[in-house]
Amino acid sequence: MSDTARIIASYGRRYTVRADSGRVYDATTRKKRVDYACGDFVHIEVQNEEQAVISDFLPRRSLLYRQDAWRTKLIAANVDRMFVVTAAVPTPNETLLQRALLAAEAGGIEALVVLNKSDLPESAAWRDKLAFYAALGYPVIEVSALENAAALPPLMAGRTNIFLGQSGMGKSTLTNALLGSDAARTGDISAALDSGRHTTTHAQMYDLGGDTFLIDSPGLQEFGLHHLAAADLLRYFPDLRHLVGQCRFHNCTHRQEPGCAVKQAADSGAVSPDRVAFLQRVTDELSVPRR
Template sequence: MKALVYKSTGSWYTVKSEAGEFLNARIKGVFRIEDITSTNPLAVGDWVNIETEEGAEGTAVIDEIFPRSNYINRQSPRVKYQQHIIAANLDQSVLIATLKEPRTSRGFIDRFLVVCEMYHVPAILLFNKTDIYREKELGIYEELSAIYRSLGYRVDSVSVQKKQGLEELDRLLQDKTTLISGHSGVGKSSLINSLLPGEGIKTQDVSGWSGKGMHTTTFATMYDLPGGGRIIDTPGIRELAITNLDREELSHYFPEMRERLKDCRYNNCMHVNEPKCAVKQAVADGDIDEKRYISYLNILDSLDEQKGY
């Protein structure tokens, strides 16, 4: 019987059969999926085959995983050189960002977008807590919106407190499987509670001494939306370390760089010190945002550190 993974707690999984029944399931044997090595063999969003167990009501055994259309991963927080798959079979992802209490860094946004580009998952930027923005933050929001929209990304704003932008968000999520992610403290749980009345997902304030959010979600969990579609709530991410990426490939995942690569003098141009570099010229001309270019250099450095350069 075919089923969809809704939650992973390590050794046990919550799955929903095509008949609509939720079951607790465990893995039979060891999975190797398309030679992907990860710290978690199964992820939320995976389609699997299950066999119910005789004499054990409400439980099943997972004996097959079906091919993934895509997935999003990160560097494993426990095993430095392995990946951890956050979720699979996604139609889109939503990164919840804030410009105040706490502030989401440009570097974090750009890293998230690179990961989405790597695995062909359309990304949406959603700026939350607009009710506490003042003139400074509103100006930054307009600036960032213009930059990321020019690159083809959808950018929206929302205020859970004032219930602004929620109807539009509902329409964006309808009939799609969407990964919801963001820093701890950006209001992700409050936002999901507004979409799922009655679920009562735990929320927690930003810690006063650090200005950083506290983790409130321990495991990735999928929820069915009342109007159709599914969302996957992920643990709050403090840092997003990229894995499975060669430094030579990085510029291909910056849309504004990708369209200029053919104009560089050298085919293997890294856009750092090389002469006649079309990317560096575009930065100098103001056609590529300088802070996006700095994000590129920072990610490049982090990839070098991973490989021990």
């Protein structure tokens, strides 16, 4: 029997799917195909009351993934809003935040930044840094997962949302707060390692009601961007995209080329030199062939 369903959990080569009928199946794929993601709408062939086989996926409206020089990792499909969950403790990775925002821009996904554990005294300095991203147009929402996550549901209503961020930022704790349960595992922060323990090992979708869905994703330490084209990078920087097409050379690397509008803007103070340096680093990274 054939049916359509949505992937609500991804375990690598195994998936959990919820059919349109509401029945949940443990699903595998034909051959060794693994290019499905949590959030995908798929065609399934029901084998029995508990098992199904995924035969294909329906067209995606968005796809969030990361890619380094060695491999590609799909994160989620058909996501409307990405909430990058950050906190001052453990030490936040600003580069990871920047890379996630680039991936969202490239994937056509609306991005917001969550400052979790906002009640901690250490949050003041990180709040000041996040003000820059708020000025770029990425809303910064302050919450404390253990006490107050009420600001998030109105921003999620009627959409498929994803929590993304490094380990220890409180993604699963926020998920539990929104669910009103301990459906998502949480863990303690290792002070010795100054990093969070990986408590979410796979992408999991939760139904929050009212056609609102939340995907809790595993903690990240890196976010490869090899799936992006260096020539397109400038378009994914809200503060730099107005300079697209302004450089003398179409393949400008924004370093020493004469007539580089990006370098000129940085030198004059019109744009942030730090952001241009980040653009240059990612451009260099994408110039290295994949292995």
